[in-house]
Amino acid sequence: MTTHAKPDVRPDCPHFSSGPTAKRPGFSLAKLESAALGRSHRSKDAKAKLKDAIERTKQVLDLPEGYRVAIVPASDTGAVEMCMWSMLGCRPVDVFAWESFGMGWVTDAQKQLKLDDCELYVGDYGVLPDFNKARDDADIVFTWNGTTSGVRVDDHSWIKPNPDRVVICDATSAIFAQDIPFEKLDVITYSWQKVLGGEAAHGMLILSPNAVKRLESHTPAWPVPKVFRMTKGGKLNEGIFEGSTINTPSMLCVEDYLQALDWVESLGGPKGLKARSDKSLKILEDWEAKTDWIEFLCADPKVRSNTGVCFTIADERVKSLDTDAQEAFVKKIVSLLESEDVAYDFNSYRDAPPGLRIWVGATVEPSDVEKLLPWLDWAFETVAADL
Template sequence: MKKYNFGAGPSILPQEVMKATAEACIEFQDMGLSLMEISHRTPEFQAVMDEAQALFKELLNIPEGYSVLFVGGGASLEFCMVPFNMLEKKAAYLNTGVWAKKAMKEAKLFGEVIEVASSADANYTFIPKNYDIPADADYFHITTNNTIYGTELHEDLDSPVPLVADMSSDIFSRPIDVSKYGMIYGGAQKNLSMAGVTFVIVKDELLGKVSRSIPTMLDYRTHVDKGSMFNTPPVVPIFCAVQTLKWIKSQGGVKEMERRAQERAELLYGEIDRNKMFQGTVTAKEDRSLMNICFVMADEYKELEKDFLKFATEKGMSGIKGHRSVGGFRASCYNAMPIEGVKALVACMQEYEKMHA
């Protein structure tokens, strides 16, 4: 039986990416050694790092004056590193979910944090709008896609201060104007690679402005100066990221990834809205995520939630259980999800409707 991986992360990767990574872990570039055991200082791995940075810049059209870094610790460490490096007096945050809230918590250790808006009272079922960004803030932080609640910012914001974005779960899913951002960061295990590496795109001129001393490993300048090679980087996840970036390029680039994301979302949201057994969880349809499509059983069918999950899982729909704070179901449709997977889920929902509605 064909299985489709709708897991929120670590998540689906293209088959050719996994195959190339697995082969490199057995033997890398005819060296007679595994990628897992060679020195990161070898010319062979330096070429991998160089290619990763070059492909990032090419696919996202990153302008001059920005550095691309590959570090450890996940986005959760970036919640600390961003204010450590950039918060001198106060920073502004848009509270759109659990991860934004966690980022705010870390920032409060370094200075004043202004919550410009929040949708917490509505369980984060929409993206706040019509708020003011303090012009004297050191930066404004957003989370562009909220995996738990299924909301997403679909356009690049205009900000009077440096814009910092956690793009862990929607990077490379649409073209972005990097020049509008001071920093973009994220864990790689959604749209880019296996778990274990964090990407950072940072505008160089924003670094070195705070008055505090920063530990060496937590100072972005360390990683800029050493090309992400200050210490041993996560070599296998970086190699895996290169394979994914090459795959994106071969498929038509980020614009094609956006087209596919819209096609998948239109199909699945269309079924959610049509099928009387299900309903979407995001109250503002314009804020619906293309990456994490969340839905629940309609009120009159609530008692069938566990049964549908069992039914869908047996049909090969893997990882569709919703986050505990929302319940219901979550179909994560990252770049590597083929349209056939979404069609299979829609067919599953329609079959279940015929059985019970």
């Protein structure tokens, strides 16, 4: 018998997916009519929009002097891999991972590039690896915020200054939501589809002067695909960082990104977005503290993500089930709330432990997070009644 009655107030927006994420409040397709549609991306008007996207990114993020920005193919994945393929191999490399996407960079380093001197530091889901093992002379590859584990980096003191190495950071679900010390990073990557609620397929690449030095001084021992090439004649291809993209971008998506930056500025910049995510996380933390059937995958609040928040089922009846049965239980909760148009796509990532993953990046209204919680309690009790 359930103790929670079926709620009658639904979230105004049921989109709690971790990517692509909810569109920003007030979005409508009608607002994109100013996009340079049907134009060559090499045309004056289209290239001006691409350059505007690059320059405004520098301004909104307040990047250090001399950092370059480019729009590149294949989302955040493409941005990370083009730097791994182009920059690694001349020095030792340390790769840190604790969830699915970080493990992708482990695979690239170990099995694809087959780097000779490569140390891998892998943490379990919900736990960070030991960053203190980072070698001061080694290149570094790591993810700032683990989208599929709900764990983020909270301390960067382990990144020691060394102009002879590069530090590559996948920041896609952290940027615009968490404090990132850009000056300590040589490569920062993200996609529009995370905290900004943008569209997929485009990656943002930020390079420090040190990263440019590596590109111009290092020739990889392996072939570099065309979409990964950032140099021409041994020098940085500056055009890529001025709006001449490597491949054809969607000008509709570019327009959406420009308007997302308008929205960021209307909230006071990245700090305003971070405040929204922090507020939503606090709502979830207060709920979890008084709810006995669920618990955070990340037990340490200091490193808990404020964007992709991951939970496991704490109820002993569910924990006693095998993994397949636990996954089936979670799917029933997700399906039930999707059928009620309350919440979409909030199950845990396929490689993560069975549970829920609720996106609370800034495009999600904190008030919608509050409205979701009674539904979660009701859905759990409804599904658990059959155990």
